[in-house]
Amino acid sequence: MSVTSRYKEAWEGFWQEAPDRVGAVLWDAEPALTAGIHLALFEPHLSETALPVVDLGCGNGTQTLFLADRFPRVTGLDLAPAAIARARRSDPDGQVRFTVADATEPAAVRRLHRELGDAQVYLRSVLHQCEPEDRRLVAAAVATLVGERGRAFVVEPAADAGRILRELARHPDGPPPKLRAVLTHGIGPAVMPDAQVPELFLAAGLDVLASGDMPLTTTEYLVDGTRVELPSQWLVVGRTG
Template sequence: MSVTSRYREAWERFWREAPGEPEAVFWDAAPRLAAGVHLPLFEPHLTDPHLPLLDLGCGNGTQTRFLAERFPHVVGADIAAAAIEHARRGDPAGQATYRVLDATDKGEAEALHAELGDANVYMRGVLHQCEPGDRQPLADALATLTGERGRVFLVELAEAAGPILGGLAQSPSGPPPKLAPVLRHGIAPGEVADAAVPRLLSTAGLTVLAGGELPLATTESAPGGGRLRLPSNWCVAARAR
C-alpha cells in the first residue's frame, strides 16, 4: 500500500510554495524548541547511537541538520520531492543525506532498511498528517526500519490540540498566516486518538519503552501572545522481544 496521488500532490504543492526562510512554515520551529528538546528523552534509550538516524518526514531539513551535528550518519526522508529540494538547498555542506520516501509503501521501507540496516528513527508530527488508512502501514514501516537494534522517537499532537487548531482555523479574522497554507492545500492535521498511537505501534510489533506529554512548539503566535504551543504526546518504542 502507498499514499494516494492526491495526498502526495498536496504535499508537493505545499512545499513548492513554501518560503525558504527559517520559521516560515507552521511547524518549522527552531531545533532548540523541537529536536533539541526531544533528544534528551530519546538518547537514554538508544542501544547503539552509531546506527544511522532517520529523520522521517523531514520536510525542509531544519531538524535533520541539527541531528546531523550530533550523530555520525543522518538521513532525512520525506514523501515530497519539493521538501527534499528545500532540505538539500538548506544543507550546502551536506551534513546529512536526503531522499524521497513513501514510508507507507512496504517495498520502499524494506529497500531502505536493506540499504541502511537497522536505524534509529526520529518522527515528529507525521502520523496525524497521514490519511487514516495510511497510519498502520506507517507504523509497520517504523518496525521495519528500526529492525532489531534501532529505536524510534515519536511525537504526535494530542487529542486536546484538535479544538485549539479548530478554533484558529475558524477564527472570524481568518486562520493565522502560517496555518492558512496548510488548510489551503488540504493537509490540515487529522485527529488521532491518544490511545490509537500505542495501538498502532503494538500492532506493528513495537513496544513502548517510555512516553509522556510535551508541548509541541509551532512558529505561529498564540492568540494571547507568545509562541503557540500545542499539546502533544511523545514515546520511545522498539521491536517487541
C-alpha cells in the same frame, strides 16, 4: 499500496509555495525547542549510538540537520520532492542523505533497511497528518527501519491539539497566516484518538519503552504575542525481546 495521490499532491503543492525562509512554516520551529528537547528524552534509550538515524517525514530538513550535528550518519526522507529539494539546498556540505521516499511503500522501506541496517528513527507530527488508512503502514515502516536493535522517537499532537487549531481557524479575522497556508492545500490535523498512537506501534510488533506528554512548539503566534503550543504525546518504541 501507497498514500493517495491527493495527499502527495497536497504536500508537493504546499512545499512549492511555502516561503523559503527559516520559521516560515507552522511546524518549522527552531531545533532548540523541538528536536533538541526530544533528543534529551530519546538518548537514554539508545543502547547503540553508532546506528544510523532516519528522520522520517523530514520536510525541509531543519530538525534533520540538527540531528546530523550529533550523529555520524543521518538520512532524511520525505514524499514531497519540493521538500527534499529545499532540504538539500540547506545542506551545502552534504551532511545528510536527503531522499524522496514514501513510507507507506513496504518495498521501498525494506530496500532502505537493507542499505542502512537497523536504525534510530525520528518521527515528528507525521501520523496525524496521514490519511487514516496509511497510519498502520507508517508504523510498519518504523518497525522495519528500527529492526532488532534500533529505537524510534515518536511525537504526535494530542487529540486536543485539533480543537486548538480549529478554534484558531475559526477566528473572526481568519486563521493565522501559517495555519492558513496549510489549510489552503487541504492539509489539516485529522482526528486521531490519543490511544491510537501506541496501538499502532504495538500492532507493528514494537514495545513502548517510554512515553509522556509535552507541549509541541509551533512558529505561529497569537495576536498578544504568545507562541502557539499544542499538547502532544511522545513515545520511545523498539523491540526488547
